[in-house]
Amino acid sequence: MQTENKYIRFDWAVKRMLRDKANFAVLEGLITVLLGEKITICELLESEGNQESSEAKFNRVDIKAKNSKGEIIIVEVQLTRQLYYLQRILYGVSKAITEHIQIGHKYDQVKKVYSINILYFDLGKGSDYLYHGKTVFTGVHTGDRLEVNTKEDNEIRMTVPEDVFPEYYIIRVNEFNDVAKTPIEEWLDYLKNNHIKDDTSTPGLQEARAKLLYMTMSDKDRRAYDAHMEDMMVQNDVLDTAKMEGRAEGRAEGRAEGRAEERAKAEAEKLDIARQLRAKAEAEKLDIARQLIATGMTAEQVASITKQPLEVILGLS
Numbered sequence: 001m002q003t004e005n006k007y008i009r010f011d012w013a014v015k016r017m018l019r020d021k022a023n024f025a026v027l028e029g030l031i032t033v034l035l036g037e038k039i040t041i042c043e044l045l046e047s048e049g050n051q052e053s054s055e056a057k058f059n060r061v062d063i064k065a066k067n068s069k070g071e072i073i074i075v076e077v078q079l080t081r082q083l084y085y086l087q088r089i090l091y092g093v094s095k096a097i098t099e100h101i102q103i104g105h106k107y108d109q110v111k112k113v114y115s116i117n118i119l120y121f122d123l124g125k126g127s128d129y130l131y132h133g134k135t136v137f138t139g140v141h142t143g144d145r146l147e148v149n150t151k152e153d154n155e156i157r158m159t160v161p162e163d164v165f166p167e168y169y170i171i172r173v174n175e176f177n178d179v180a181k182t183p184i185e186e187w188l189d190y191l192k193n194n195h196i197k198d199d200t201s202t203p204g205l206q207e208a209r210a211k212l213l214y215m216t217m218s219d220k221d222r223r224a225y226d227a228h229m230e231d232m233m234v235q236n237d238v239l240d241t242a243k244m245e246g247r248a249e250g251r252a253e254g255r256a257e258g259r260a261e262e263r264a265k266a267e268a269e270k271l272d273i274a275r276q277l278r279a280k281a282e283a284e285k286l287d288i289a290r291q292l293i294a295t296g297m298t299a300e301q302v303a304s305i306t307k308q309p310l311e312v313i314l315g316l317s
Contacts, residue, residue, distance in 0.1 A: 006214040007194045010118070011077040012225055013212055015061045019044055023211050027063070029204015031073055033183045034116060034169055040068045045100075064096065072096050072113045081121040084281055089115055090305075091284060093166045094291040107296060108151070113166040118191060120173050129175040129188060135165035289316055 008017070018027050024041045031039040045064040062076035074092060082088065093113050101109050137146035137160075147158045173192045180189040183202040189195050196205050217225060285306045292302045299313040306313070 005196075005209070007190070007196055007208065008212045008214055008217070008225065009194060009229075010191050011061050011079065012228060013208075014063050014075065014077060016221070017212070019063065023207070025207040026204045026211060027065070027075065029202065029207065030187055031067075031075070031114070031116065032203045033187055035114065039073075041065045041073075042068055045072070062092075070111050072100060072111050073116065074113065075116045075118070077118045077120075079120045083277060084284070085117075085119075085123060087281065087284055087288070089117060089168060091288050091291075093168075094288055094295075097166075098291050098294050101295075110164075110295065112164060114169070115166060116169045116171070118171045118173060122174065123170065123172060126172070127175070129172045130184065131168075131170040131172075133168040133170075134162045137161045286312075286316065289313055 013023075013026070017023055028039050028041050031041075043066050045066060062074060065073045065075070067073060074096060076092070078085070093115050096113050097110060100111060138144070139146070145160060147160055149156055150159045150164075151157075171188070171191070173188065176185070176188040176192050178185060178188075180186045180195075180197070186197060186200055186202045186205055190205060190208065196209050198209075200206060200209065214222070214225070285308055289302050289306045289308055289312075292305060293299070293313070293316060297305075299310060302308075303310045303313045
């Protein structure tokens with residue numbers, strides 16, 4: 001009996017293989033399926049996913065690319081939970097916008113950014129495995145969509161804000177439990193189960209069947225991949241054990257008597273952590289505000305986006 005082919009995990013492929021121009025077709029296929037139009041990657045840009053820190057080694061990998069239209073596409077894979085992930089997405093997009101326009105250039109040089117986030121943790125409530133967000137300006141009283149003048153090829157044309165503002169895709173891999181019938185479902189089947197149909201015609205997966213086979217890896221790469229998978233298993237086991245021990249300790253403390261002092265200490269530590277997280281979030285919001293101000297946005301616009309008081313934003317201007 002023929003055994004099923006074993007394919008390399010997508011996060012490993014993004015970090016080690018899909019950065020090779022010869023393998024761009026795999027990533028192009030995923031983006032093509034999501035955006036509903038043929039995407040061609042022209043080059044890869046510097047991204048945080050190139051780092052090898054202990055945190056990034058397992059939990060996160062990203063890749064930043066430019067397509068044939070000059071638009072920027074960020075694909076990020078996040079394996080474990082992270083607080084303030086939405087703020088992180090916004091920061092990453094804002095940073096990409098400001099990094100790729102030079103001081104003194106006109107605003108028509110600002111490029112549209114697509115942020116694709118492949119998550120292996122529960123981001124929150126929601127029953128779907130795929131969410132898409134974009135900016136739409138709707139009339140408060142009329143309900144119509146705003147269109148604005150823009151200059152293209154020396155002609156004044158009408159465009160809609162969603163053609164300019166970033167778009168966001170959130171793929172919640174663990175929520176996919178269906179039989180793969182559509183192209184995006186086939187991609188989810190690969191992302192979650194490492195399974196690709198033998199007769200697939202889905203963009204990117206045809207190339208993945210040929211390029212991401214485990215058995216075609218060199219001995220060196222296979223050893224590194226196996227070690228990575230073992231490390232991930234150990235890390236996940238450590239996280240699961242910590243959660244179980246935390247729940248068991250909580251139940252024991254609930255049954256014990258005379259532990260008021262310890263509970264008070266635990267609450268104080270939680271409050272301290274909460275204060276630290278809030279301070280970090282505020283600092284990140286201010287950093288985002290500075291980035292947005294640098295793009296030329298008004299203080300009112302930045303205050304609306306970052307939810308910071310207008311006087312704080314004016315102090316940054």
